[in-house]
Amino acid sequence: MGDLSAMRLDEEHPQRRTARLKLFEPAEMRHGTQVQRVHLLDLSVAGALLHTTEPPEAGSTVMLVCPKFTRMAKVAWIKERRIGLSFIRTLGKAELAETISPPAAR
Known part of the structure; x- marks a missing residue:
């Protein structure tokens, strides 16, 4: 899955300037003293879509x-248990490629 050519622009949200890659990866979100497990549903160099049981308020820094x-x-937006994040510092293409590459064999 390390192929960046699989990324696509979101046709539902044409205002997005960066392509997004669908994922389903566990992650952690920290907000203040709260730490919670979340699932990363999609990712781009500029932001991410997460599923969480307790979303922080829109505008919060996490x-x-x-x-x-x-x-x-x-936190750019919240819709039920899904939240959109806008990264303060974008991911580099190498970081994005590393994130989507399969784990190395042991």
Whole structure:
């Protein structure tokens, strides 16, 4: 799955400027003193879509901790248990490729 050509622009949300890659990866979101397990549903260099049981308020600053990167982000929107994050500092293409690559064989 390490192929960036699989990324696509979101036809439902044409205002998005970056392509998004669908994922289903466990991650951690930190907000203040709260730490919760979340699922990363899609990812781009500019942001992410998460599923969470307790979303923070829109506009909140959170830290997304994934196995291969950590980023500060703003909660751009909330819809039920899904939240959209906008990264404060974008992911580099190499970081994105590393994130979507399969784990190395042992």
